[in-house]
Amino acid sequence: MKRADRLSTxxxxxxxxxxxxxxxxxxxxxxxxxxxxxxxEHLSRALAEAVVDRDRPLINQYTRDAGHPRLVRALxxxxxxxxxxxxxxxxxxxxxxxxxxxxxxxxxxxxxxGDEVLIIEPFFDCYEPMTLLAGGTPVFVPLRPxxxxxxxxxxxxxxxxDPEELEAAFSAKTxxxxxxxxxxxxxxxYTRDELELIARLCKKYDCLAVxxxxxxxxxxxxxTHTRMCSLPDMWDRTITIGSGGxxxxxxxxxxxxxxxxxxxxxxxxxxHQSNVSSCxxxxxxxxxxxxxxxxxxxxxxxxxxxxxxxxxxxxxNRISKFLTEADMSPTxxxxxxxxxxxxxxxxDRIDLSxxxxxxxxxxxxxxxxxxxxxxxxxxxxxxxxAHKHLAENYIRFCFIKKDETLDKAEQIITxxxxxxxxxxxxxxxxxx
Numbered sequence: 001m002k003r004a005d006r007l008s009t010x011x012x013x014x015x016x017x018x019x020x021x022x023x024x025x026x027x028x029x030x031x032x033x034x035x036x037x038x039x040x041e042h043l044s045r046a047l048a049e050a051v052v053d054r055d056r057p058l059i060n061q062y063t064r065d066a067g068h069p070r071l072v073r074a075l076x077x078x079x080x081x082x083x084x085x086x087x088x089x090x091x092x093x094x095x096x097x098x099x100x101x102x103x104x105x106x107x108x109x110x111x112x113x114g115d116e117v118l119i120i121e122p123f124f125d126c127y128e129p130m131t132l133l134a135g136g137t138p139v140f141v142p143l144r145p146x147x148x149x150x151x152x153x154x155x156x157x158x159x160x161x162d163p164e165e166l167e168a169a170f171s172a173k174t175x176x177x178x179x180x181x182x183x184x185x186x187x188x189x190y191t192r193d194e195l196e197l198i199a200r201l202c203k204k205y206d207c208l209a210v211x212x213x214x215x216x217x218x219x220x221x222x223x224t225h226t227r228m229c230s231l232p233d234m235w236d237r238t239i240t241i242g243s244g245g246x247x248x249x250x251x252x253x254x255x256x257x258x259x260x261x262x263x264x265x266x267x268x269x270x271x272h273q274s275n276v277s278s279c280x281x282x283x284x285x286x287x288x289x290x291x292x293x294x295x296x297x298x299x300x301x302x303x304x305x306x307x308x309x310x311x312x313x314x315x316x317n318r319i320s321k322f323l324t325e326a327d328m329s330p331t332x333x334x335x336x337x338x339x340x341x342x343x344x345x346x347x348d349r350i351d352l353s354x355x356x357x358x359x360x361x362x363x364x365x366x367x368x369x370x371x372x373x374x375x376x377x378x379x380x381x382x383x384x385x386a387h388k389h390l391a392e393n394y395i396r397f398c399f400i401k402k403d404e405t406l407d408k409a410e411q412i413i414t415x416x417x418x419x420x421x422x423x424x425x426x427x428x429x430x431x432x
Contacts, residue, residue: 009132013125014381021369028408030397031365031375033184033338034251037402040304042293043248047286059285065273067095067257068284074291075242079259083230091262094269095284097276099214099243099256102268104130106210106239106258109267111136111175118169118177120161122382122391124184124212140384141169143188145331153324154331156188157223163197170201176208177201179228182215185340185382185396187333189219192226199234208264209234214243214256215336217305220313223334229260239264244287249308249400253283312337315399315406322410323397326417337400340379344393346417360392368395374412 015032022029029036038044050059066072069089076089087093096102103126111117113135119127121142131138143159170177177198181190190198202209211228219225229238239260245251258268290304297303319339320330329342347364355363361378369375379394399406 006133006135010129013129014377018365018369018375018377021366022375025369025373025375027369027373027375028405028412029375030399030401030405030409031369031377033398033400035249035400036405037249039250040248040290043250043286043290046289047282050282050285059282061281062278063281063284065278066090066269067093067279068281068288070288071095071284071291074288074295075257075259077295078291079240083227083235085230085235087259088262092265093257093259094265094272095279096256096258096272097279098245098254099212099241100126100254101272101276102241102256102258103127103210103212105268105271106176106241107131107134107136108271110134110208114173115175116171116173118174119384120177120179121384121387122183122185122379123178124180125381127178128384136175137173138384139169139174140387141166142383142387142390143186144390154329156183156186156331156333156335157191159186159188159331161194161197166197167201170205170207172205174205174207176210178210178212180212182213182218182225182333182335184215184336185338185377185379186331187336187338187340189223189225189334192224192231195226195228195231199228199231202237203233207237209238211238211240213240214246216242217247218309218312218337219335220309220316220333225335236261237264239268244283248287248290248304253287255279255283255287312400315401315403318406319397319399319409322413326413328413338396338398340394340396342393343395347393359388361394365395372412372416374409 018031022031053059072089072093072095075093076087080087096105107130111131111134115136116139117131117136118139118141121140128138141161143161145154146158146160179190179198198209209228216225229235229240239258242257244255245253258265294303294305316333316339320332323330323341327346331340333339343364350367352363352367355366357363359380361380365376365378376395376397379391379396380388383391
């Protein structure tokens with residue numbers, strides 16, 4: 001039986017191969033982006049109580065398709081306060097099966113054959129296939145690191161868009177631009193000036209901004225997360241995506257949302273009702289409890305989000321330090337829980353000829369998994385074919401892990417570096 005033509009341009013993604021490698025070689029896994037520690041106790045307890053509550057049997061039954069009432073009310077209160085807008089829980093929020101499905105709904109609801117979608121590189125790898133499945137044409141614009149000495153300390157803020165290159169990518173065919181802030185894999189948080197540039201171009205070319213803000217609560221000292229929809233005249237042309245899994249460290253719960261004005265969300269709802277319908281009620285109930293608690297504790301040391309960011313900033317600093325000491329050059333992220341590192345000096349002392357992949361980052365990542373017992377992800381997975389050369393010397397690591405896991409990773413990296421012949425120049429530990 002011939003498969004649908006729409007699949008002709010879709011390939012198996014990087015996760016299939018590297019998850020298989022992880023299962024085969026059992027490395028210390030800093031590849032996949034999930035925590036290896038327990039979920040917040042109050043959230044787990046809320047889910048358990050919802051499931052066994054004999055007085056509320058409907059918690060285990062279908063709920064409202066667009067989102068469980070208690071959850072959308074909490075989301076409305078949260079984002080209305082953060083944006084200064086009046087976000088209607090009944091019309092301006094759609095709860096989805098993870099942020100992934102919210103993204104899928106946006107692509108399928110708006111992209112027609114011949115439409116163009118602007119994708120900033122590096123990008124979360126589902127953006128390109130979703131564009132293609134909808135019949136659209138992806139147009140890629142890379143962030144470029146500022147020139148500097150090879151191996152010199154660098155922050156994700158040093159990766160920037162060229163304004164002229166960005167505007168040249170817009171056209172009458174542009175349906176929307178998708179912006180991931182904080183960015184995966186880079187950790188870049190777009191400044192207000194950068195977002196205002198993008199907003200100006202969206203208005204000039206009459207297109208939408210789809211904002212992937214799933215790491216919105218993981219922002220480190222010195223950085224500020226600005227929401228595109230709060231900028232002047234951008235509420236009516238912005239769809240914002242969020243994630244319960246990222247917000248509360250429960251990625252397996254697979255619950256997300258989109259928020260924006262009703263006229264933009266109604267088309268997403270039509271896609272959602274046609275492929276998922278409603279999301280699991282008990283999980284939505286538990287997340288609502290989590291948000292209600294955070295709303296009471298925002299701005300205090302008891303806030304889970306404040307504690308998470310503080311913990312992750314410490315982990316970020318730690319992994320950056322031991323990567324730097326091992327002759328790798330990390331880009332210090334402003335947010336999120338990933339870090340990329342230039343491994344070129346280290347790889348120059350390794351025989352990668354046993355790996356047959358076309359690009360150096362894939363060869364190094366596979367060698368590291370098989371021979372050193374540590375897994376990262378080749379950063380080329382987050383670039384288009386035309387621009388994969390920009391990532392050939394970078395590997396991505398995830399640091400939302402237990403300290404014991406990072407202990408093992410440090411031992412591997414340090415041990416590997418110590419037993420390889422080398423001549424290195426150490427740069428100072430990068431700070432921002």
